[in-house]
Amino acid sequence: MIFDILLRELRTIFTSFSMMTIIIGGNLIYAFFYPSPYLNDIVIKQKIAVVDDDRSTLSRQFIFNANAGAKLQVVTITNMQEAMNLLKQMQIHGILQIPRDFEKDSIKSSVPKVYYIADNSYFFIHSTIIEGLNIAATSLGVEIGIIQSLYDKNPALQDSHKLIHWNFIPLFNPSVGYLNYIIAMILVFILHQTLLMSCGILCGTQIQQYKQGIRDYFCQTNPILVIIARVMAFLIIYFPLFLFYFGFIYDYYNLTTLAKRVELIAFGMAFLIATATFGIFLGSIFSRGEYVPQVLLVMSVPLIFALGIIWPNEMIPTWIKLFMQCIPITPSVDGFVKLNQMGADFVAIKWDFYHLLCLSVSYALLSYIILHFRFHKKSCDE
Amino acid sequence: MPLFVGIFAYSTISQSLIHNIPIGIIDNDKSQLSREIIFDVNSTSAVEIIKSYPSVLEAQQDLSTKTIYALIVLPSNLQSNVKKGITQNVAIYYNAELVFIGKNIQSALAVVFKNKDINLKFAQNIATSQNPTLALGRSLDFLPTIISLYNPNSNFSQFLLTAILPCSWQLFVILCMIALLAKNTLIQDMYLKNDTKRFYQHLGAKFLINSIIFFAWWIAMSVFFYNLSFPHNGNIWILALNAIVTLIAYNSIGIFIYALIGNHTRAISIAAFYAAPSLAFVGITYPLNSMELFPTFWSSILPITRYIQVYIQQENYGIDNIYSLILISQNLIFLLFGFLGLLIYKKKKPI
Numbered sequence: 056m057i058f059d060i061l062l063r064e065l066r067t068i069f070t071s072f073s074m075m076t077i078i079i080g081g082n083l084i085y086a087f088f089y090p091s092p093y094l095n096d097i098v099i100k101q102k103i104a105v106v107d108d109d110r111s112t113l114s115r116q117f118i119f120n121a122n123a124g125a126k127l128q129v130v131t132i133t134n135m136q137e138a139m140n141l142l143k144q145m146q147i148h149g150i151l152q153i154p155r156d157f158e159k160d161s162i163k164s165s166v167p168k169v170y171y172i173a174d175n176s177y178f179f180i181h182s183t184i185i186e187g188l189n190i191a192a193t194s195l196g197v198e199i200g201i202i203q204s205l206y207d208k209n210p211a212l213q214d215s216h217k218l219i220h221w222n223f224i225p226l227f228n229p230s231v232g233y234l235n236y237i238i239a240m241i242l243v244f245i246l247h248q249t250l251l252m253s254c255g256i257l258c259g260t261q262i263q264q265y266k267q268g269i270r271d272y273f274c275q276t277n278p279i280l281v282i283i284a285r286v287m288a289f290l291i292i293y294f295p296l297f298l299f300y301f302g303f304i305y306d307y308y309n310l311t312t313l314a315k316r317v318e319l320i321a322f323g324m325a326f327l328i329a330t331a332t333f334g335i336f337l338g339s340i341f342s343r344g345e346y347v348p349q350v351l352l353v354m355s356v357p358l359i360f361a362l363g364i365i366w367p368n369e370m371i372p373t374w375i376k377l378f379m380q381c382i383p384i385t386p387s388v389d390g391f392v393k394l395n396q397m398g399a400d401f402v403a404i405k406w407d408f409y410h411l412l413c414l415s416v417s418y419a420l421l422s423y424i425i426l427h428f429r430f431h432k433k434s435c436d437e
Numbered sequence: 438m439p440l441f442v443g444i445f446a447y448s449t450i451s452q453s454l455i456h457n458i459p460i461g462i463i464d465n466d467k468s469q470l471s472r473e474i475i476f477d478v479n480s481t482s483a484v485e486i487i488k489s490y491p492s493v494l495e496a497q498q499d500l501s502t503k504t505i506y507a508l509i510v511l512p513s514n515l516q517s518n519v520k521k522g523i524t525q526n527v528a529i530y531y532n533a534e535l536v537f538i539g540k541n542i543q544s545a546l547a548v549v550f551k552n553k554d555i556n557l558k559f560a561q562n563i564a565t566s567q568n569p570t571l572a573l574g575r576s577l578d579f580l581p582t583i584i585s586l587y588n589p590n591s592n593f594s595q596f597l598l599t600a601i602l603p604c605s606w607q608l609f610v611i612l613c614m615i616a617l618l619a620k621n622t623l624i625q626d627m628y629l630k631n632d633t634k635r636f637y638q639h640l641g642a643k644f645l646i647n648s649i650i651f652f653a654w655w656i657a658m659s660v661f662f663y664n665l666s667f668p669h670n671g672n673i674w675i676l677a678l679n680a681i682v683t684l685i686a687y688n689s690i691g692i693f694i695y696a697l698i699g700n701h702t703r704a705i706s707i708a709a710f711y712a713a714p715s716l717a718f719v720g721i722t723y724p725l726n727s728m729e730l731f732p733t734f735w736s737s738i739l740p741i742t743r744y745i746q747v748y749i750q751q752e753n754y755g756i757d758n759i760y761s762l763i764l765i766s767q768n769l770i771f772l773l774f775g776f777l778g779l780l781i782y783k784k785k786k787p788i
Contacts, residue, residue, distance in 0.1 A: 073702040084710070092717050092732040098724055142586070143754040145746070157579065165570075167579045175588035176749050178596050180724050182540055185583055189547075192581055199578040218557045219515075219525045221550045223543055225533030226500065233723060236536040256702065345702050349612055352709045356601055356716050357445045366593070367458060367506075367538050375445065396534045399501040 056276075060284035063272050067257065068288060074253045077348075081249045082296050086304050089241055093233040094308075098183045100128045103149040103173075104138040111158035113202075117195050121151060126187030142174060149173040149184035161199050162206060227311070227397045235396055239310050240364050242300050243326075243391050247384045248351055250293055250327070251334040255347025257285070258338025262429060266342075274430035278423050282335055286419075289331040290324075297323050305395070313398035314391075322390050322404070325411040329383040332418035339425040362388050386410040442605050443661070454590065455541045459487040460507040461496050468516035477553060478509065483545035500532065507531035507542045519557060587668060587753040595667045599752075600721035600745060602658050607687050607715065607741045610651050611708045614691030617643045619701035636783065640692075647691075648684050655680045671751030675761050679747045682768045686740040687712075689775025696782035715739050740768045 068074050103121070107114050122129040130147055131138075138150045152170035160167040169192070173184040228235040261273045273281055301319060305312050314322075337347050360366055361379050368376070379385045390407035393399040401408075462478075464471050479486050488505065490496040499505045508530045518525050529546060533539040555577050562572035588595055659676070663669055691708065698704040716722065718736040725736060736742045743764045750756045750764075 073700075073706060076703065076706050081706070081710075085714075089714050089717060091735075092723055092728045094729055094732075095727050098727045101724075101726075143750065143756045144760060145750070161578045166573065166577050169579050169581050170584055171581055172584045172586060175585035175591060176596075176753050177721065177724055178537075178591065178593075179722070181585060181591075182544070185544075188581070192579075196578045218519050218522070218561070219527055219550070219554065221547070222526055222528045223547075224528055224530045225539065226530050227532060227534040228536070228539075229533070231533045231536055231539065233536065235534060237717075237723075345616075345705060348702070348705055348709065349616075352612070352705075352713050353442055353605055353608055354445075355713065356605060357442055360597070360601070361445070364535060365537055367455065367535070368503075369458065370455065392534065393501060393503075397501040397532075399498075403498065403502050 057280055057284055057287075060272055060276060060280055061287055064257075064284050064288040065291070068253070068292065071256070071260075073344075074256050077249050077253050077256070078292060078296075081252075082245065082300075085245045085249075086242065086300065089245065090234070090238045090308060093237055097230055097232045098179050099125050101126060101149065101180055101183050101187070102128050102130045102147045103151060103184060104141055104147045105129055105132045106135050106138055106150060106152040107132055108155045109153050109157040113158035113161065113195070113199070114153045116198065117153060117191060118151075120191035120194050121188060124187050124190050126183050126190070142172075148177065148180045149188075151188060162202050234308055235310055236364075238308055239305075239392060239396055240359070240362065240388050242304060243388050244355070244359060244384060246293070246297065246300060247326075247330050247387065248355060250289060250330045251337060251351055252348045254285070254289060254331060254334025255338040255341065255351070256344045258335055259341055259344035259347055262339070262342050263344060265430060278426035278430065279419075281426065282332070282419055282422055285335055286328055286331045289334075290327055293327050293331075294324075297327060301395075310395070312395050314394035315401075318401045319394060321401075322394060322408060322411075325408055325415070326383065326387040326391075329387070329411040329415040329418070332415045332422065333383050336418040336422040336425070339422050339429065358382070358384065364388065364392065380410075381414070383411060383414050386414075443602060443658070454482075454592065455538070456482045457485040458483060458507075458538060458542055459505050460484050460509070460542065461488045461490055461499060461505040462486050463490050463492065463496065463508065463510045465513040466511050466515040470516040470519060471511045474509075474511065474549075474553060477549050478546065481545050481549055484542055500530065503532070503535075506535070506538055507546070509546075522561070594665070596721070598665075599662065599667065599748065600716060600719060603741055603745060603748070604716045604719065606651065606654060606658065607683065607739075607744075608709075608712050609654070610647065610684060610687040611691045611694075611712050612705065613650070614643075614647050614688050615695045615701065615704045615708055617647055618692065618695045619704070633783075640779070640782075644688055644692075647688055648681070651684055652680065655684070668753050670753065670755030671748075672758055675758050675765075676748065676751055679744055679751075679761065679765050682765050683740045683744040685775070686768050686771035689772050689778065690740075692782065693774040693778030696778040712739070712741075715741050718742065719745050721745065740771055743768050 068078075105118050105121075107118065118129055118132070121127050127149075129151075131141070133141075135150075135152065138147070141147045142150065150170075150172040152172065154167055154169065157167050157169070171185055171188045173181045175181045225231050261271075264271070265274055301312070301323065334347075337350075341347055341350075358379075361371060361375050362385060363371065363379075371379075386407040390404040390411075393404050393407075394401075460478075462475060464475065475486060478484060484507070486509075488499070490499075490508075493508070493510065496505070496508050500508060510528045510530070512525060512527065515525050515527070527550075529543075531539050531542050558577075559572055563569060566572050585591065690711070694708050694711070695704045698707055718732055718739060719742045720728075720736060725733065725742075728736070747761045747764050750761055
């Protein structure tokens with residue numbers, strides 16, 4: 056009985072052009088397409104201009120240091136007006152201004168001011184420029200220390216060394232790059248969205264067909280069987296895709312994969328089941344096949360930001376957090392990132408796992424109720 | 438729906454500044470100095486020490502479940518070694534998986550530690566030189582002053598909303614254009630195509646309706662930005678022109694796609710493929726100049742990229758109008774798609 060429905064579901068899915076475009080085309084193309092902007096992983100060689108009012112050995116050393124680092128590229132040495140013009144035309148994104156008597160003052164132990172000017176319209180360019188200048192300044196500080204101690208006729212370098220070495224150690228993502236940050240999350244998100252869309256199209260189309268008077272297997276059997284069969288159908292289609300993403304694509308982009316295989320697959324199954332039931336639920340609310348993909352499309356960017364990966368969870372208002380808890384993507388991304396990127400144990404993500412199971416059961420029940428009223432209440436009346 | 442998307446996106450990041458991110462500490466020294474460091478760290482607004490751990494092992498679990506985002510480890514004998522002039526290592530582990538949060542924590546802590554360095558050196562120098570000015574000059578070579586242009590407080594919602602909302606807007610434009618076109622039934626379609634004049638009138642009306650609706654949304658968006666007191670140095674007419682050209686460009690692409698595909702659901706999937714991931718390609722979240730050839734190409738075929746560039750140039754920089762006009766005129770190329778779409782739509786037999 057249930058296998059019969061399963062086969063018919065699979066046949067419907069495989070013969071529908073729009074669903075196959077989303078499932079095969081969407082997943083395969085997006086896996087290569089979406090990460091393409093981030094392939095360079097880290098931001099380097101940001102262009103800056105230098106306004107050097109000192110023109111001394113030390114200021115030239117500073118410029119050399121800045122240019123030598125990986126983060127910056129000094130394109131021109133000019134005056135302030137010209138530099139601001141270049142910045143407004145987006146030719147450069149930062150300016151280093153070295154004041155007059157910079158060399159004299161820093162060696163003579165008064166404290167000159169140096170200006171780091173950066174365009175904060177682009178956060179990551181801004182932070183790269185400031186970081187690059189800070190690195191250049193730190194190495195310059197050592198040289199100033201040496202010159203100072205020579206002037207003091209006291210070549211002991213003890214004064215100039217650092218008392219505390221503050222050692223920042225990035226965890227989980229050694230390059231502090233974009234791949235492990237955005238792409239690891241986006242890949243899960245793509246699977247989630249395409250699964251919801253194809254589920255939504257399938258359910259919506261059937262409701263449309265029902266309205267047009269077509270009576271087929273989907274309204275002639277118990278809705279619970281249809282739901283189970285549909286979840287199984289999508290599992291059969293999506294499990295290989297899931298393996299392809301987590302087995303091949305993660306490796307392809309050199310993402311860290313710390314998760315143990317069994318744990319990953321167990322969590323992945325929960326993810327797929329919860330997403331499929333949610334998709335059926337969404338599809339049964341809306342009366343047409345086109346609505347679900349559109350709603351999902353316009354919501355996808357806001358959803359990504361509400362996940363607590365880009366913008367910290369602690370800063371997100373409660374109503375949004377509650378809303379997000381009802382969507383399977385939240386526990387899934389949380390769980391996958393913890394498993395794969397941060398190397399947490401399954402114990403640490405067990406609540407995410409239960410959360411997904413909970414969502415699956417509740418959405419299955421809700422869609423049962425909706426489908427029952429849509430298909431069976433009316434047919435009894437007729 | 439656009440309203441819901443707007444409110445949702447806005448309230449998610451409405452706090453706009455990162456503050457009180459929970460971090461942990463391991464204090465193996467328990468001296469005056471280590472207490473001072475803890476106090477200084479707590480006094481920055483960005484982070485807050487919520488828990489102190491006896492060893493790294495206990496902290497590890499909390500780090501990987503994101504209970505804390507960073508961990509500072511102060512070694513034993515920190516104070517006595519610093520006084521003896523022996524360099525001490527203080528390790529700060531931070532969660533770099535969440536790049537944005539990690540960078541914020543790092544820069545906040547770096548400021549605190551830099552001040553601490555100067556403090557310590559000053560204490561050391563004043564002991565030897567007994568001259569405060571000289572001692573200060575010795576402890577500090579020069580004072581870097583960071584000037585962050587156009588967004589001095591690193592306001593996150595200014596940074597992102599000005600990109601997210603236009604990107605959602607363009608997606609709505611193209612989806613609605615397609616939905617409007619797809620509303621025709623087959624018979625209407627047949628009938629219209631036999632009557633050239635009515636056909637153009639009909640299409641023109643849809644084009645106009647869509648443009649007016651979304652121009653109204655654009656005005657709403659601009660008023661909203663104005664009320665949030667984002668910088669507004671721009672020429673309002675240039676900005677409006679920018680919006681209209683972008684709008685027409687997306688309408689044209691919508692017609693082109695629908696004419697080519699001729700089926701609502703399929704046209705949506707193609708349009709979505711084209712326009713939905715635009716946020717990644719416009720160069721706000723990840724700079725354009727760090728992208729490779731293909732993504733650079735893709736971002737150049739999205740009108741919204743130039744829309745946002747013009748927006749930033751006008752509102753933030755207050756640049757000369759001529760530069761913006763050049764960018765806007767580049768978007769006019771997309772109108773060709775509209776004409777092409779029109780021809781195809783006209784010629785094509787209804788499926």
